[in-house]
Amino acid sequence: MAEIGFSADEARARMIGGDVRDFVALLKPRVMSLVIFTAITGMVAAPGSIHPVLGIIALLAIAVGAGASGALNMWWDADIDAVMQRTRSRPVPQGRISPDEALTFGLVLSALSVLTLGITVSWVASALLALTIAFYVVIYTMWLKRSTPQNIVIGGAAGAFPPMIGWAAVTGGVSLDSVILFLIIFMWTPPHFWALALFRKSDYEKAGVPMLPVVAGDLETRKQIVIYSTLLVPLACTPVFTGLGGIAYGFTSVVLGGIFMGLAISVWREGEEQPPSDKAAKRLFGFSILYLFLLFAVLLAEHSVRHLLA
Amino acid sequence: MHVATSGDDESKRRQRMRSLAIGLALGALVIIFYVATIVRLGPNALNKGSMRPQSPVVSVPTQQAPK
Numbered sequence: 001m002a003e004i005g006f007s008a009d010e011a012r013a014r015m016i017g018g019d020v021r022d023f024v025a026l027l028k029p030r031v032m033s034l035v036i037f038t039a040i041t042g043m044v045a046a047p048g049s050i051h052p053v054l055g056i057i058a059l060l061a062i063a064v065g066a067g068a069s070g071a072l073n074m075w076w077d078a079d080i081d082a083v084m085q086r087t088r089s090r091p092v093p094q095g096r097i098s099p100d101e102a103l104t105f106g107l108v109l110s111a112l113s114v115l116t117l118g119i120t121v122s123w124v125a126s127a128l129l130a131l132t133i134a135f136y137v138v139i140y141t142m143w144l145k146r147s148t149p150q151n152i153v154i155g156g157a158a159g160a161f162p163p164m165i166g167w168a169a170v171t172g173g174v175s176l177d178s179v180i181l182f183l184i185i186f187m188w189t190p191p192h193f194w195a196l197a198l199f200r201k202s203d204y205e206k207a208g209v210p211m212l213p214v215v216a217g218d219l220e221t222r223k224q225i226v227i228y229s230t231l232l233v234p235l236a237c238t239p240v241f242t243g244l245g246g247i248a249y250g251f252t253s254v255v256l257g258g259i260f261m262g263l264a265i266s267v268w269r270e271g272e273e274q275p276p277s278d279k280a281a282k283r284l285f286g287f288s289i290l291y292l293f294l295l296f297a298v299l300l301a302e303h304s305v306r307h308l309l310a
Numbered sequence: 311m312h313v314a315t316s317g318d319d320e321s322k323r324r325q326r327m328r329s330l331a332i333g334l335a336l337g338a339l340v341i342i343f344y345v346a347t348i349v350r351l352g353p354n355a356l357n358k359g360s361m362r363p364q365s366p367v368v369s370v371p372t373q374q375a376p377k
Contacts, residue, residue: 016321020331053349057342112339120346 018097025091026074026102027067027109034292035066035162041296042166042181045244045303050121050170058121058169062162065113065129069136069158071106075099076141080207086200106137117169125168132161146208149215156189157182163296177244180235187232188292191225191264195285198222198267199278222271225284229264233257236295245299252298256291263287 039062043055050058074081074092082093091097097105110133118126140155160182167178197204197211198221204211213221237253239245245253263284270280 017324018328019324020327023328023331051349053345057346060342116339116342120343120350 016096018091018101022091022096023105026071026097026105027064028070028073029067031070031159032063032067035159036063037293038181038185038296039063039162039166041300041303042163042178043170044300044307045163045177045181046167046170048170049307054121055169058117058125058166061113061117061121061126062129062165062169064109065117065133066162068106068109068113069133071102071109072133072137073141075102075106076137077145078102080146080209083207084200084203086203117165121169122172124172124174125165128161128165128168128174132158132165135161147210149210149212151210152193153190156186156193159189160185177239177242180238180242180244184232184236184295185292187228187235188288190228191232191260192285192288192292194221194225194228195267195281195288198276198281199285218276219271222268226264226268229261233261239299246302248302249295249298252294256294260284260287260291 036059039059043050043058074090077087078090078092078099081087081090087093092099092102110130114126114130114133117129136155136158140151140158144151144155163181163185164174164178167181168174194212197213198218201211201213201218205214212224216224234257236257237250240250240253263280266280267284270276270278
């Protein structure tokens with residue numbers, strides 16, 4: 001982690017100290033909400049049942065664990081966050097929270113969330129949560145992010161674990177269906193983040209983060225988006241064949257997959273424009289969030305109905 | 311001097327809020343563990359008898375009758 005300098009305003013903010021809201025911001029609440037949502041889907045889709053109170057405790061622990069890894073990410077990346085437009089208003093680069101406070105906050109919450117999940121619900125789920133935090137902080141943030149354009153391909157695994165943790169909280173183990181849920185998010189991550197990187201390229205360039213468009217160029221990134229989308233779309237349909245997804249899921253995954261593929265191809269074609277407008281990349285980025293949300297929402301709805309009818 | 315005082319006040323207010331948040335979080339943790347214990351132990355949670363040491367159960371192999 002590099003040292004960062006502070007302006008007069010930042011020095012004053014540093015002297016006053018962080019507000020509670022700043023500590024909440026360290027938890028990356030928007031990422032947390034997606035984690036909670038995919039973890040709930042994993043829990044509801046898993047065979048068997050869990051006491052509702054233990055289910056809520058498991059979700060809380062998973063959410064806090066995800067937030068803790070976000071705080072540790074902000075501690076380590078404060079220097080590049082200060083350079084990038086998208087992240088410069090975060091509490092650490094602004095000086096409202098010191099790097100040491102962010103580190104302590106992240107470590108304490110990591111330990112508490114992992115132990116709480118293990119003691120109250122399941123040690124398998126707890127081990128997966130610990131792995132997720134370690135993967136995101138050590139493998140992605142500290143190692144891959146600044147060293148390879150494949151950073152989000154491998155690092156994407158960290159964001160893919162929550163449904164698997166939710167599943168393990170109910171069943172006490174891992175199965176093919178939970179691995180499929182993991183793989184869907186894993187394969188979704190590259191086209192999602194590369195679409196973002198295409199129109200935020202200058203930000204990453206300034207910060208020295210070797211995202212694919214910075215290192216390999218726009219055209220290669222657009223080609224890779226199509227390749228990963230081609231892998232993602234059929235993969236997202238596989239729950240129908242294992243019985244994890246029903247008719248509604250099958251229909252949704254095919255229709256949304258077709259739209260996703262169409263947008264990915266339009267991102268590829270956009271690369272031939274001089275200069276590329278990035279409109280298609282922005283459209284794909286926005287749609288990719290909706291795509292993942294709807295896939296998991298339909299799965300959640302189908303399994304909720306199955307539970308009610310059982 | 312005035313600026314320094316308002317900074318101090320703001321600093322103290324934020325410190326109080328942080329302390330309150332830590333207190334609430336710890337209280338929530340205590341409640342979580344209390345409730346989880348009740349849920350996991352079920353009806354046995356309030357059964358004082360279950361706290362008494364149990365006498366060891368010795369399993370005696372039963373002899374099978376010859377066919």
